[in-house]
Amino acid sequence: MTEDERQRADQAFHELPVGTEIGGIEYTLSEERVERHLRATHQRSYPESGGERLAPVSILASDGIWLAEAHFDISESVHAGQRLEVVSVPIVGSRVRVSGKVVDKFEKGGRQFVVMDVLSEDDRGRVLARGRMTGVARYRPEGGAR
Amino acid sequence: MTPPSLEAGAELDPISRAVTLEDMALFEPEGERNIHTDDEVARAAGLPAAIAAGVQFMSYIFDMLYREYGFQSVRGTVLDVRIREPVFAGDTVTARGRVTEVQADSVSLEVWCENQRGGQVIAGTAQVPIRGYPGGVR
Numbered sequence: 001m002t003e004d005e006r007q008r009a010d011q012a013f014h015e016l017p018v019g020t021e022i023g024g025i026e027y028t029l030s031e032e033r034v035e036r037h038l039r040a041t042h043q044r045s046y047p048e049s050g051g052e053r054l055a056p057v058s059i060l061a062s063d064g065i066w067l068a069e070a071h072f073d074i075s076e077s078v079h080a081g082q083r084l085e086v087v088s089v090p091i092v093g094s095r096v097r098v099s100g101k102v103v104d105k106f107e108k109g110g111r112q113f114v115v116m117d118v119l120s121e122d123d124r125g126r127v128l129a130r131g132r133m134t135g136v137a138r139y140r141p142e143g144g145a146r
Numbered sequence: 147m148t149p150p151s152l153e154a155g156a157e158l159d160p161i162s163r164a165v166t167l168e169d170m171a172l173f174e175p176e177g178e179r180n181i182h183t184d185d186e187v188a189r190a191a192g193l194p195a196a197i198a199a200g201v202q203f204m205s206y207i208f209d210m211l212y213r214e215y216g217f218q219s220v221r222g223t224v225l226d227v228r229i230r231e232p233v234f235a236g237d238t239v240t241a242r243g244r245v246t247e248v249q250a251d252s253v254s255l256e257v258w259c260e261n262q263r264g265g266q267v268i269a270g271t272a273q274v275p276i277r278g279y280p281g282g283v284r
Contacts, residue, residue: 036172036173036176037172037173037205039169039172040169040170040172040173040202040205041169041173041202041205041206041209042163042169042209043205043208043209044209046212046217046220047217056205056208056209056212057208057220057223058201058204058205058208058209061201061204061205061208062173062199062201065199065201079199079200079201079229080228080229081226081227081228081229081270082200082201082204082226082227082229083224083225083226083227084204084224084225084226085222085223085224086220086221086222086223086224087221087222088221089220089221
């Protein structure tokens with residue numbers, strides 16, 4: 001990051017209001033995505049339910065990161081903490097929508113931390129998970145991919 | 147079937163995994179090149195090598211809880227962790243849990259993942275609903 005970019009990021013952080021809604025991202029919980037997660041984490045699949053394949057709930061723990069990545073520079077990747085409440089077990093093949101809100105921000109050790117509440121829902125209108133993540137994140141008001 | 151741990155002080159069966167760079171890359175979106183997948187990118191960011199994403203180890207804890215308390219207890223589980231030490235490819239990470247309190251319909255635990263040196267990688271608490279006793283899948 002150049003000095004100019006850093007100054008703009010600092011300004012954006014200081015001007016970022018707590019309560020800012022973070023626009024949603026969406027993804028399909030495809031077979032491939034679930035298989036990849038199962039292999040990465042050495043988990044076994046849950047039993048099927050009503051003829052539908054279920055995804056491990058741990059896959060939802062990354063939702064806040066994907067959401068943050070869409071609006072913040074998180075390349076320093078100092079992820080300080082995460083809370084996840086599992087509301088429903090995700091179904092393979094469903095579409096997941098993730099939205100969030102900035103609930104706090106603070107500076108510590110020269111780094112800018114953002115605390116964000118995260119909500120994951122599926123295309124059947126079910127809440128899948130509620131989360132809260134804390135991490136170093138430089139706000140990019142323009143959004144877009146890193 | 148071994149009944150799940152429902153007494154304060156009881157320790158859950160740990161889960162231990164050797165973390166590989168392949169696991170770390172699989173945890174990220176396909177083709178992603180970042181500090182979690184690429185040593186070169188990590189070094190450019192001031193790290194000695196690629197580090198695993200902290201949430202990767204939340205998966206180990208979720209898996210440990212699922213094995214202990216069964217599928218019926220997955221929904222409603224709350225996991226709250228702080229991410230502490232970085233994990234590098236080649237480290238062995240073990241998920242552990244200890245029951246701290248048993249309520250009528252749920253169990254509270256302290257949970258953590260530690261590396262082969264005994265350092266805590268992530269640590270926090272879990273609240274698990276008790277349903278379908280004795281539904282463990284160990």
